[in-house]
Amino acid sequence: MTSRKLLSEAKLWLVAIPILLWTLIPIYHIFLFSISSKDSAFSGALWPDKPTLRNFSTVFRQENFYLHHFWNQIWNSLWIALAVGAITLAVATCAAFAISRLKVRGGRTVMNAALFTYFIPAAFLAVPMYKAMGAYGLLNSRWSLVLAMVTLASPYAIWVLKQASDKLPWELDEAARIDGATPLQLFRLVYLPLMTPSLVAIGTYAVLLAWNEYLYAFLLLSHENTIPLAVGLGHFLASDDSPWEILMATALIYALPPAAIYYAFRRYMVGGLTSGAVKS
Amino acid sequence: MSSIVLPGVQPASPVEPPRKGLTTWQTWGLILIAPYLLVFGVFVLYPVTYGLWLARNPATYLRLFEDPVFFRTVVNTTLFLLIAVNLKFLLALYLSGFFIHEKRWIRWLSVIFIIPWAVPAIPTIFSIRFMLNPEWGLVNSLIFRLTALDGPNWLTNPQLAMAMAMLVHIWKALPFWTLILMAGRLAIPKELYEAASVDGASGWQKFKYVTWPSIRTLYLTSTLLSMIWTLGDFNSVYLLTGGQPADQTHVLATLGIRYIRLDQVDQAMATIVVALPFVLPMVYFMMKRLSIDDQQKTS
Numbered sequence: 001m002t003s004r005k006l007l008s009e010a011k012l013w014l015v016a017i018p019i020l021l022w023t024l025i026p027i028y029h030i031f032l033f034s035i036s037s038k039d040s041a042f043s044g045a046l047w048p049d050k051p052t053l054r055n056f057s058t059v060f061r062q063e064n065f066y067l068h069h070f071w072n073q074i075w076n077s078l079w080i081a082l083a084v085g086a087i088t089l090a091v092a093t094c095a096a097f098a099i100s101r102l103k104v105r106g107g108r109t110v111m112n113a114a115l116f117t118y119f120i121p122a123a124f125l126a127v128p129m130y131k132a133m134g135a136y137g138l139l140n141s142r143w144s145l146v147l148a149m150v151t152l153a154s155p156y157a158i159w160v161l162k163q164a165s166d167k168l169p170w171e172l173d174e175a176a177r178i179d180g181a182t183p184l185q186l187f188r189l190v191y192l193p194l195m196t197p198s199l200v201a202i203g204t205y206a207v208l209l210a211w212n213e214y215l216y217a218f219l220l221l222s223h224e225n226t227i228p229l230a231v232g233l234g235h236f237l238a239s240d241d242s243p244w245e246i247l248m249a250t251a252l253i254y255a256l257p258p259a260a261i262y263y264a265f266r267r268y269m270v271g272g273l274t275s276g277a278v279k280s
Numbered sequence: 281m282s283s284i285v286l287p288g289v290q291p292a293s294p295v296e297p298p299r300k301g302l303t304t305w306q307t308w309g310l311i312l313i314a315p316y317l318l319v320f321g322v323f324v325l326y327p328v329t330y331g332l333w334l335a336r337n338p339a340t341y342l343r344l345f346e347d348p349v350f351f352r353t354v355v356n357t358t359l360f361l362l363i364a365v366n367l368k369f370l371l372a373l374y375l376s377g378f379f380i381h382e383k384r385w386i387r388w389l390s391v392i393f394i395i396p397w398a399v400p401a402i403p404t405i406f407s408i409r410f411m412l413n414p415e416w417g418l419v420n421s422l423i424f425r426l427t428a429l430d431g432p433n434w435l436t437n438p439q440l441a442m443a444m445a446m447l448v449h450i451w452k453a454l455p456f457w458t459l460i461l462m463a464g465r466l467a468i469p470k471e472l473y474e475a476a477s478v479d480g481a482s483g484w485q486k487f488k489y490v491t492w493p494s495i496r497t498l499y500l501t502s503t504l505l506s507m508i509w510t511l512g513d514f515n516s517v518y519l520l521t522g523g524q525p526a527d528q529t530h531v532l533a534t535l536g537i538r539y540i541r542l543d544q545v546d547q548a549m550a551t552i553v554v555a556l557p558f559v560l561p562m563v564y565f566m567m568k569r570l571s572i573d574d575q576q577k578t579s
Binding site for chain 2: 012015016019020022023024025026027029030033041042043044046090091092094095097098099102103104105107108110111112113114115116117119120121122123124125126127128129130131132135136147148150151154158159182183184187211212214215219230233234236237244247248251252254255258259262263266
């Protein structure tokens with residue numbers, strides 16, 4: 001019996017070890033480069049002879065050609081992500097409340113329009129969006145990226161918030177109406193407090209989506225002072241002899257905040273995604 | 281903009297029975313839904329209409345079809361969808377069975393397993409890109425150390441480069457779909473498996489007669505949705521190969537952007553329009569599915 005148990009445990013490890021390697025090697029490789037000197041990084045070593053934090057100090061002091069605007073770019077990333085989070089939250093919460101609780105006429109049609117936007121591949125929408133942003137004169141303004149990301153984040157946000165808000169008991173609305181509450185009072189005093197967990201999840205979703213976005217960012221913004229860090233990272237590959245060890249140190253700094261936020265809110269994120277994205 | 285926005289508000293009948301003060305509530309409903317309508321009108325409806333109008337000239341399509349890069353791209357995209365998505369789902373199906381084991385260390389492993397999904401695309405794809413560098417990359421230096429042979433030029437051979445882009449895509453998206461299929465597996469009542477065990481069913485039989493029938497719909501819907509989204513996977517290809525060598529490794533998503541970079545926006549739009557006959561039915565099907573689910577839940 002014990003040998004059979006051991007065998008089944010060994011079988012599990014036989015799956016687990018490849019998963020672990022497959023998942024972690026690219027991540028470890030970033031970390032390895034960020035603490036290596038250029039020579040050590042390019043030698044293919046699995047661990048540097050002399051681990052160093054020089055790359056990070058180079059980044060923080062903006063001492064590399066590609067990093068002259070590092071702090072500016074990280075500020076842009078932050079500003080854009082927070083603006084997208086706030087605006088998406090405001091737009092989507094109002095829409096979900098109107099569709100789900102106020103049963104506004106045409107709500108279904110609006111929901112379908114939102115779902116359509118959600119399912120269309122984002123890279124396909126990028127081309128017309130680029131052209132339209134040009135027509136609006138918004139190209140190279142951070143607002144163009146903010147508004148584009150709000151457009152991409154809102155549909156899923158509305159869908160999830162509508163699902164969550166459909167589950168709230170109708171009696172609350174009835175009671176509020178009988179007490180003579182206005183729609184705004186219902187929204188502010190009943191709806192928002194009850195929806196807080198979903199609102200946190202959706203806000204996080206929108207912030208991460210905007211922080212991580214590359215395609216729209218590099219399409220809509222090209223001026224050194226307006227680009228977020230994602231586009232700045234892309235610039236490293238402009239030449240063949242890029243300082244990869246510094247690129248990886250910057251990339252690590254860029255990747256840590258969203259990863260930390262994702263894990264902090266993982267319970268909400270996974271639950272929200274699994275219930276929202278696909279239904280069996 | 282209101283002229284574009286308003287038509288969406290007209291149709292559909294009120295779901296709720298009429299009540300006192302309906303007009304105030306409806307008015308507030310319209311006010312609260314207006315911001316999203318504005319966003320949709322200004323940043324989806326108008327751009328798409330404008331884009332389609334730009335791509336109205338048949339000559340644009342002729343030029344597109346004459347571009348040898350386009351033909352290559354269509355082949356690449358088709359292979360990408362068929363191979364990468366299906367391989368990803370077979371792996372996700374298998375791994376979802378692994379990760380539902382109720383062991384503490386497997387739960388910890390699942391936390392690690394999500395990392396590719398949790399971190400942004402650029403750092404990890406660049407990391408893999410350098411790992412595949414023929415001279416200095418980790419992969420080829422390991423191959424050299426183990427076999428004393430030079431490894432292949434992973435990213436300068438078009439076929440290999442496409443294969444690597446598929447691997448990058450799978451690396452990034454596998455955790456998400458594994459989670460989805462895990463949720464499907466966890467929803468299956470345990471009694472079914474217990475009953476199957478009593479009847480002496482083998483592991484394969486349990487999968488074939490209990491697991492698969494329960495998650496088949498989820499599996500197929502997810503595959504379809506993933507195909508739509510993979511069509512828009514710009515990062516896995518662009519950040520790894522940039523379409524190189526010689527524009528041999530583009531997919532539709534990156535080709536559209538390439539045309540924009542070349543200042544041929546009408547051609548970029550045409551690239552997308554060509555894909556619409558395949559994309560729109562899939563999108564329509566997904567929307568149908570979701571709204572049916574939605575109706576069942578609310579009724």
